[in-house]
Amino acid sequence: xxxxxxxxxxxxxxxxxxxxxxxxxxxxxxxxxxxxxxxxxxxxxxxxxxxxxxxxxxxxxxxxxxxxxxxxxxxxxxxxxxxxxxxxxxxxxxxxxxxxxxxxxxxxxxxxxxxxxxxxxxxxxxxxxxxxxxxxxxxxxxxxxxxxxxxxxxxxxxxxxxxxxxxxxxxxxxxxxxxxxxxxxxxxxxxxxxxxxxxxxxxxxxxxxxxxxxxxxxxxxxxxxxxxxxxxxxxxxxxxxxxxxxxxxxxxxxxxxxxxxxxxxxxxxxxxxxxxxxxxxxxxxxxxxxxxxxxxxxxxxxxxxxxxxxxxxxxxxxxxxxxx
Numbered sequence: 553x554x555x556x557x558x559x560x561x562x563x564x565x566x567x568x569x570x571x572x573x574x575x576x577x578x579x580x581x582x583x584x585x586x587x588x589x590x591x592x593x594x595x596x597x598x599x600x601x602x603x604x605x606x607x608x609x610x611x612x613x614x615x616x617x618x619x620x621x622x623x624x625x626x627x628x629x630x631x632x633x634x635x636x637x638x639x640x641x642x643x644x645x646x647x648x649x650x651x652x653x654x655x656x657x658x659x660x661x662x663x664x665x666x667x668x669x670x671x672x673x674x675x676x677x678x679x680x681x682x683x684x685x686x687x688x689x690x691x692x693x694x695x696x697x698x699x700x701x702x703x704x705x706x707x708x709x710x711x712x713x714x715x716x717x718x719x720x721x722x723x724x725x726x727x728x729x730x731x732x733x734x735x736x737x738x739x740x741x742x743x744x745x746x747x748x749x750x751x752x753x754x755x756x757x758x759x760x761x762x763x764x765x766x767x768x769x770x771x772x773x774x775x776x777x778x779x780x781x782x783x784x785x786x787x788x789x790x791x792x793x794x795x796x797x798x799x800x801x802x803x804x805x806x807x808x809x810x811x812x813x814x815x816x817x818x819x820x821x822x823x824x825x826x827x828x829x830x831x832x833x834x835x836x837x838x839x840x841x842x843x844x845x846x847x848x849x850x851x852x853x854x855x856x857x858x859x860x861x862x863x864x865x866x867x868x869x870x871x872x873x874x875x876x
């Protein structure tokens with residue numbers, strides 16, 4: 553988190569001390585007086601709280617809707633509700649599903665980047681790493697290259713959890729890393745250089761069996777951004793304890809930019825307050841932004857009240873699209 557910076561105070565004290573030393577032989581009495589005044593000033597400055605550094609602007613504001621990638625209609629509806637056009641549009645792609653060029657084209661018309669999370673459901677990741685699915689990967693990569701706009705691609709998100717077939721109880725980290733690196737290598741071989749590679753983990757929860765993501769780290773040569781998934785389930789939850797430990801763990805691996813790639817707050821958690829907390833946390837930690845999961849899953853994460861929409865509108869005022 554951004555820490556207070558007292559450099560301005562220290563700079564002023566340093567310059568005053570230098571002036572006194574340089575003129576000590578000329579006006580001794582003045583030195584005494586100035587020294588007394590300086591002591592008073594330093595005491596007052598040291599007792600005051602330093603001003604924190606300005607918060608980072610929100611650069612990416614994204615959304616997932618159940619209708620994606622079949623339709624862009626729900627994303628447009630979400631945009632009208634919050635008063636901003638999201639510049640990230642997420643969809644989840646099953647294994648062997650082609651790149652959805654139509655959806656990506658609709659995103660591009662609105663100045664948005666498609667974010668594709670490829671889910672290898674019930675596919676042996678060792679087979680991916682060995683090249684068995686290279687025809688599919690080359691076809692997907694060629695379509696992305698031909699799209700000729702930026703695309704964010706993830707693979708096997710939340711692998712440090714246990715609920716997916718590619719998760720830690722079903723697939724070893726070593727095999728996951730081998731599959732990830734192979735996919736990136738195939739894309740590079742097809743000339744698909746317009747890809748931002750998003751390595752997405754779940755927030756750490758030792759009590760829930762969700763461990764540090766370090767064993768799944770493919771290396772900086774294979775990752776562009778880090779994604780973190782996490783949700784507000786309870787009214788007592790807030791950004792720092794929810795995401796902070798995972799951000800700290802990521803920073804031991806890489807200084808790549810971090811995106812909250814999937815998040816939401818249920819109605820039981822108190823959506824308006826949690827939305828305000830989310831926007832504030834993103835800016836305080838200097839993260840890229842977030843993708844709101846605007847759908848029902850374990851809870852109903854959709855914006856469900858005028859107060860929640862108003863909180864989202866207020867937070868989105870800090871949004872500054874880096875492409876405009």
